[in-house]
Amino acid sequence: xxxxxxxxxxxxxxxxxxxxxxxxxxxxxxxxxxxxxxxxxxxxxxxxxxxxxxxxxxxxxxxxxxxxxxxxxxxxxxxxxxxxxxxxxxxxxxxxxxxxxxxxxxxxxxxxxxxxxxxxxxxxxxxxxxxxxxxxxxxxxxxxxxxxxxxxxxxxxxxxxxxxxxxxxxxxxxxxxxxxxxxxxxxxxxxxxxxxxxxxxxxxxxxxxxxxxxxxxxxxxxxxxxxxxxxxxxxxxxxxxxxxxxxxxxxxxxxxxxxxxxxxxxxxxxxxxxxxxxxxxxxxxxxxxxxxxxxxxxxxxxxxxxxxxxxxxxxxxxxxxxxxxxxxxxxxxxxxxxxxxxxxxxxxxxxxxxxxxxxxxxxxxxxxxxxxxxxxxxxxxxxxxxxxxxxxxxxxxxxxxxxxxxxxxxxxxxxxxxxxxxxxxxxxxxxxxxxxxxxxxxxxxxxxxxxxxxxxxxxxxxxxxxxxxxxxxxxxxxxxxxxxxxxxxxxxxxxxxxxxxxxxxxxxxxxxxxxxxxxxxxxxxxxxxxxxxxxxxxxxxxxxxxxxxxxxxxxxxxxxxxxxxxxxxxxxxxxxxxxxxxxxxxxxxxxxxxxxxxxxxxxxxxxx
Amino acid sequence: xxxxxxxxxxxxxxxxxxxxxxxxxxxxxxxxxxxxxxxxxxxxxxxxxxxxxxxxxxxxxxxxxxxxxxxxxxxxxxxxxxxxxxxxxxxxxxxxxxxxxxxxxxxxxxxxxxxxxxxxxxxxxxxxxxxxxxxxxxxxxxxxxxxxxxxxxxxxxxxxxxxxxxxxxxxxxxxxxxxxxxxxxxxxxxxxxxxxxxxxxxxxxxxxxxxxxxxxxxxxxxxxxxxxxxxxxxxxxxxxxxxxxxxxxxxxxxxxxxxxxxxxxxxxxxxxxxxxxxxxxxxxxxxxxxxxxxxxxxxxxxxxxxxxxxxxxxxxxxxxxxxxxxxxxxxxxxxxxxxxxxxxxxxxxxxxxxxxxxxxx
Numbered sequence: 001x002x003x004x005x006x007x008x009x010x011x012x013x014x015x016x017x018x019x020x021x022x023x024x025x026x027x028x029x030x031x032x033x034x035x036x037x038x039x040x041x042x043x044x045x046x047x048x049x050x051x052x053x054x055x056x057x058x059x060x061x062x063x064x065x066x067x068x069x070x071x072x073x074x075x076x077x078x079x080x081x082x083x084x085x086x087x088x089x090x091x092x093x094x095x096x097x098x099x100x101x102x103x104x105x106x107x108x109x110x111x112x113x114x115x116x117x118x119x120x121x122x123x124x125x126x127x128x129x130x131x132x133x134x135x136x137x138x139x140x141x142x143x144x145x146x147x148x149x150x151x152x153x154x155x156x157x158x159x160x161x162x163x164x165x166x167x168x169x170x171x172x173x174x175x176x177x178x179x180x181x182x183x184x185x186x187x188x189x190x191x192x193x194x195x196x197x198x199x200x201x202x203x204x205x206x207x208x209x210x211x212x213x214x215x216x217x218x219x220x221x222x223x224x225x226x227x228x229x230x231x232x233x234x235x236x237x238x239x240x241x242x243x244x245x246x247x248x249x250x251x252x253x254x255x256x257x258x259x260x261x262x263x264x265x266x267x268x269x270x271x272x273x274x275x276x277x278x279x280x281x282x283x284x285x286x287x288x289x290x291x292x293x294x295x296x297x298x299x300x301x302x303x304x305x306x307x308x309x310x311x312x313x314x315x316x317x318x319x320x321x322x323x324x325x326x327x328x329x330x331x332x333x334x335x336x337x338x339x340x341x342x343x344x345x346x347x348x349x350x351x352x353x354x355x356x357x358x359x360x361x362x363x364x365x366x367x368x369x370x371x372x373x374x375x376x377x378x379x380x381x382x383x384x385x386x387x388x389x390x391x392x393x394x395x396x397x398x399x400x401x402x403x404x405x406x407x408x409x410x411x412x413x414x415x416x417x418x419x420x421x422x423x424x425x426x427x428x429x430x431x432x433x434x435x436x437x438x439x440x441x442x443x444x445x446x447x448x449x450x451x452x453x454x455x456x457x458x459x460x461x462x463x464x465x466x467x468x469x470x471x472x473x474x475x476x477x478x479x480x481x482x483x484x485x486x487x488x489x490x491x492x493x494x495x496x497x498x499x500x501x502x503x504x505x506x507x508x509x510x511x512x513x514x515x516x517x518x519x520x521x522x523x524x525x526x527x528x529x530x531x532x533x534x535x536x537x538x539x540x541x542x543x544x545x546x547x548x549x550x551x552x553x554x555x556x557x558x559x560x561x562x563x564x565x566x567x568x569x570x571x572x573x574x575x576x577x578x579x580x581x582x583x584x585x586x587x588x589x590x591x592x593x594x595x596x597x598x599x600x601x602x603x604x605x606x607x608x
Numbered sequence: 609x610x611x612x613x614x615x616x617x618x619x620x621x622x623x624x625x626x627x628x629x630x631x632x633x634x635x636x637x638x639x640x641x642x643x644x645x646x647x648x649x650x651x652x653x654x655x656x657x658x659x660x661x662x663x664x665x666x667x668x669x670x671x672x673x674x675x676x677x678x679x680x681x682x683x684x685x686x687x688x689x690x691x692x693x694x695x696x697x698x699x700x701x702x703x704x705x706x707x708x709x710x711x712x713x714x715x716x717x718x719x720x721x722x723x724x725x726x727x728x729x730x731x732x733x734x735x736x737x738x739x740x741x742x743x744x745x746x747x748x749x750x751x752x753x754x755x756x757x758x759x760x761x762x763x764x765x766x767x768x769x770x771x772x773x774x775x776x777x778x779x780x781x782x783x784x785x786x787x788x789x790x791x792x793x794x795x796x797x798x799x800x801x802x803x804x805x806x807x808x809x810x811x812x813x814x815x816x817x818x819x820x821x822x823x824x825x826x827x828x829x830x831x832x833x834x835x836x837x838x839x840x841x842x843x844x845x846x847x848x849x850x851x852x853x854x855x856x857x858x859x860x861x862x863x864x865x866x867x868x869x870x871x872x873x874x875x876x877x878x879x880x881x882x883x884x885x886x887x888x889x890x891x892x893x894x895x896x897x898x899x900x901x902x903x904x905x906x907x908x909x910x911x912x913x914x915x916x917x918x919x920x921x922x923x924x925x926x927x928x929x930x931x932x933x934x935x936x937x938x939x940x941x942x943x944x945x946x947x948x949x950x951x952x953x954x955x956x957x958x959x960x961x962x963x964x965x966x967x968x969x
Contacts, residue, residue: 001888004922005881007931011839012877019839026836027852195857 028203029193031060031100035184035208036131040145040174042220043246043450045460046589047136049145049175054132055107057115058100063124064089070122077118078103091153102150106132106262133175133262137590139255141223143284144216144247144384144448146173147258171261173284174216174448176385181449184211215450215460217246221587225577226251229570235537235557236285236427238446239574240435242543242550244465245444247382249574250428252285259592287380287387290424291556294514294563295350295493296541297419299437299481302343304370305358306477313343313480319353326411330356333515347484348492350513352418359417364408367416368394374471375443376425380432381466382446390429393422420517430541431554434511437481438543438552441473485510486546494540494568503572507579511542511553511571513563535559538566544575551578615666617963620893624662624956627886628655630871631941637849638862638870647863651944658953665957666964670906673958674732677725681749684721687714688756701760715757715765716947720955722753723772723912731905735779743776764923764935771915775908830860834928837866837873845876867942869928883942887921897959900966910962913955 011019040049057078065071071089075082080103092101103125107115112127119125133148135141149171151163163169169183170176189205226237230253239249283289305311321337322329332338332352338345346354359367371377371392379387391397393416399406401422415421425433428446435444445466454461486508493513494500503509516537538560543549553571560566632655636648665673687705691714695702704711726746730738750773754766837853846852851873853859862870872880891914898910917940924939926932938945940952 001884003931004884004925004929007926007929008838008872008877008880011835011929012842012872012880015839016842019836020842022836023840023852023858026858027856192852193856200856 027192027194028190029060030188030190033187033189033205033208034130034168035186036210037133037148037168037184038182038211039213039453040182041213041215041453042218042223043215043248044219044586045215045453045458046220048141048216048218048220048590050134050136051131052134054105054130055112055115056102056128056130057104057107057111057118058102058126058128059124060100060126061092063126064093064101065122065124074103074118074122074125077121078114100126100128102128133258134592135258136592137220137224138257138259138592140220140227140590141218141251142173142256142258143252143286144173144218144250145258146175146177146385147171147261148175149261173258173384175258177383178214178449181214181452182211185209212455213453215453215462216448217241217244217248217450218250218448219248219578219582220590221582222249222574222578223251224587224590225249225573226570227253227255229573230557233557233560233566234279234285235555235560235567236289237553237555237570237574238286238427238431239551239553239578240431240444240446242435242438242444242552245432245435245446245468246450246465247446247448248551248578250286250448252283252289254279254281256281284384284386285556286427287382287384289426289556290388290391291427291537291539292421292423292516293419293425293430293541294516294537294539295352295419296430296434296512296514296539296554296563297416297423297425298347298350298355299485299512300371300374300376300433301355301358301362301367301417302347302481302484303374303473303477304362304367306343306480307370307474308362308366310361311343311358316340316342317346317351317354317357319351321353323353323356325356325360325414326409328411330414343480344484344487347481347512348487348490350488350493355417356414359413360410362413362417364413364416365394367413368392368397374433374436374473375469376429376433380426380428380446382428383448387428388426390426391422391424398422419514427554427556430539431552434541434543434554435552436471436473437478437485438510438549439468440475440478441471443469443471482510482546485512485542488512488542489568494564497564497568499569500564500572503576507544507575508546509542509544509572509575510546510549511540511544511568513568514539514541515561515563518559533559536561538563540564540567540571542571544579551575612663612667615960615964616663617666617893617897617960617967620890620897620956620960620963623886623889623893627883627890627941630883630886631655631867633848634867634871634942635863635944637851637874638854638867640849641855642857644863647944651949654946654949655941655953658949658956661950661953662957662960665954666960668957668961669965670909670958670961671903674724674728674905677721677728680721681725684714684718685753685756688718688753691715692756692759695760701762703760703762703765710946713945713947715753715760715762716951717954718753718757719765719769719772719916720913720951722750722769723909723916723955724958726750726772726775727905727908727912730775730779731903731908735904738779746776747773762936764937767923767935768916768919768937771919772912774915775912778908778911779904830866831927831930833858833860834866834869835930837869838929841873841876841879843877845872845874845879848874850874864938864943864945865924865936866928867944868925868939871942872928884925887917891918891921893963894959897963897966901962902966906962906965910959913959916955917952 036051039047039051042048071085072082075085104111115127135145148168151167151169156163170179185208187206187208190203191199192201192203194200222239226249230237230251233253235253237249237251241248318340319332319338321335322331333350338349338351341349341351341354376390377392379389395408398408412421416423432444432446436442447466449463451460451462488494488511489500489504489509494511516539518534518536538557539555540563541554543552553574555567555570557566557570632648632652635651639645639647691705692702696704696706698704703713703715705714726749730746750769754769757766833853837851837859840853851870853873854862854870859866859869871883894910894914894917898907898914901907901910920937920940923932923935923937927935938948
């Protein structure tokens with residue numbers, strides 16, 4: 001009896017505090033409340049990304065069963081791969097505190113029925129209500145918006161203070177680059193749970209603070225035009241606002257539907273589908289596609305020649321259809337030759353021989369220096385993840401890129417003269433260069449972030465945009481280039497297309513066609529027989545209107561042939577919408593095909 | 609009726625009623641918000657029946673009962689054998705008969721029947737005339753039902769027969785030296801065998817024989833949660849129906865094996881002292897009864913009963929605190945259950961009767 005009293009005194013008096021602590025710990029739980037992310041709106045307030053209510057099947061951290069066989073049974077009941085589930089639980093256990101383990105996301109009605117049935121056998125499961133993202137235009141702006149997902153382990157390990165397990169973060173596009181702007185502050189509640197983890201009482205909670213909604217500089221209507229104009233063709237479209245560098249449209253074709261990427265468990269399926277897709281829809285072509293600029297590069301060559309003083313606007317060069325440099329014939333696109341041309345005429349007619357000649361008088365490092373001066377060698381700094389750098393060759397570059405053959409050959413410079421060879425640009429980089437020409441030398445920083453939405457007034461609070469850098473572009477040189485670009489559309493390579501002429505009458509616009517070779521062929525008959533993926537890329541870059549330009553654009557249509565027939569019409573459609581149709585009848589706000597299983601479809605968003 | 613009530617030993621009765629009250633409160637709290645919400649009512653019914661039994665037995669001459677002890681013992685052995693064949697298997701062991709939806713555990717009653725029979729057999733003539741061979745036979749009479757019970761398997765119940773053997777040293781005069789020497793021999797011999805003679809797989813076999821549930825998960829969990837309940841109760845407890853471990857179902861099997869943890873959590877160390885004090889008074893009065901008994905048989909029975917009650921108390925209260933291995937041994941008046949309750953009251957009725965007779969004569 002005395003021993004028993006001692007035992008109880010030990011537990012209840014000496015070790016009381018310790019046991020009290022444990023009893024508290026297992027009955028009182030702090031559970032996070034997920035904060036909804038901010039909405040993403042286009043520049044006029046139309047919704048591009050919305051939030052809806054979604055139900056997830058989860059296991060709260062403390063309810064994770066310890067026996068592996070239970071998890072095997074659960075995997076069977078939920079038709080999940082047991083090994084994958086075991087790995088998931090393993091990594092979930094290793095990580096620190098955080099949100100519950102999500103087994104199945106975004107349950108639809110059938111999913112809820114399954115979940116409820118399985119829950120009766122596995123009482124530790126629970127169904128959690130959480131906000132879910134909806135990307136309204138489906139494929140309209142997949143690459144720009146990106147998508148969200150659960151934070152992955154490497155990121156969490158790299159920045160343990162910033163992320164917690166199970167947190168939803170942006171994975172791609174603006175969701176990723178604007179993650180800090182969009183995410184809210186998670187709330188939490190202190191609740192009393194019973195042994196099964198069921199909430200018995202709520203001791204109080206700190207509500208989640210929703211993330212702020214964001215305006216993008218994007219115009220949903222113009223973006224839609226870009227999408228439609230590209231159709232089934234692969235390629236990229238970029239339209240920049242010359243006032244601030246805001247991206248008005250940016251379309252990567254083929255696009256993807258971010259809604260498909262929200263269900264984590266279908267990721268394997270999606271990955272497979274994408275990995276086998278030759279058109280590589282996951283590449284964000286405007287900022288990650290490296291294209292030979294073709295003739296659109298001639299403006300830089302002209303500028304380099306003018307600045308170095310080896311040519312003037314009046315410099316006349318004879319084109320006989322081809323010219324021999326260093327023992328090799330370099331052909332002009334017009335086999336019969338252009339005759340004698342001045343610089344403006346050479347730009348308008350896109351004479352290759354003229355620019356071979358200029359390039360032959362320049363050194364590759366001159367060309368690189370000029371490109372560097374006007375920002376073409378750097379990343380544009382757009383607020384999207386993983387932008388690639390435009391590649392402008394130089395001697396130093398070749399040493400690094402081709403250590404086995406580090407010498408730069410003069411013949412290579414001739415190819416660079418018409419935007420072929422080692423030179424490769426991103427469409428955003430090209431658009432920025434043409435924006436520089438449009439603004440007489442202002443180097444803009446393309447960006448998507450326009451500002452936050454004021455929660456009270458629902459109005460845009462425009463944020464400061466990255467200030468443009470001034471470059472020492474000589475107005476005299478600029479005038480020559482500007483005239484050349486106008487001539488392309490008025491009387492030059494693009495003018496042959498009746499559609500271009502029609503639009504140019506409405507809105508006089510400027511631009512340069514480009515046709516970038518993918519492969520070299522003996523003659524044109526041979527080329528016509530070739531497979532689509534060996535055909536030339538068509539390019540068009542420029543600005544509009546010619547006087548007082550407001551927008552700059554760059555269009556790449558892959559394997560489509562001539563810039564004048566494939567790429568210039570896309571730009572013309574953009575110009576037509578932006579300066580004519582938009583003002584008369586703007587396109588309706590984007591509507592996705594996704595149907596919310598729980599709520600009636602939302603009323604169409606009214607431009608705010 | 610009045611006479612019968614007068615025949616009751618008032619000291620024992622009060623202690624009994626107090627313990628019943630404590631147990632009922634505990635079961636009310638333990639069953640709250642579970643599927644066993646009215647278990648306290650059910651248990652009260654058994655307690656009522658038990659008190660009626662005491663009232664009946666208090667004025668009955670124990671010798672009349674002793675007369676039936678041999679057939680009862682034989683019947684008990686038959687029942688123990690039968691339960692192995694037709695009994696209901698619950699949680700891996702076959703201990704229960706199911707009669708009209710009600711479970712009945714024959715081993716509970718058999719413990720008291722064995723005590724009764726042995727007391728009668730050894731106590732009906734002068735102690736000096738009982739030979740050694742007969743003593744050995746008596747030990748066999750206790751060990752045989754124990755082995756049958758271990759077949760179920762139910763080690764806790766089997767071990768609770770051991771106090772019956774207390775009768776033997778009582779008969780031969782309590783010689784402390786003998787008992788100490790015996791205990792020493794058992795512990796040293798057992799330890800030596802364990803340490804040096806048995807191979808690991810043999811040890812494991814012994815372990816599984818001793819505790820068939822040791823290879824199942826969850827036993828550690830139960831005791832752990834029970835310790836948390838008791839420890840977090842502190843000095844004065846969390847208050848009636850306010851124990852988080854109990855009310856949120858962290859505490860397992862709280863209406864039977866771990867009922868005392870409920871009391872300890874909600875009433876604290878003070879409540880534990882109160883309960884242990886009452887049990888102490890109960891044991892004290894039973895020992896009084898043994899001392900005052902008119903016949904050897906009654907004395908042996910009371911002494912054996914005191915041993916059985918003490919063992920239940922020690923093992924259950926020690927087990928829920930984690931001081932003893934997890935053996936399913938119920939705590940009288942706290943743990944719910946019809947068979948055990950009626951068996952305890954049957955024994956108390958006999959003790960009441962013995963006390964009454966010792967007062968009358």
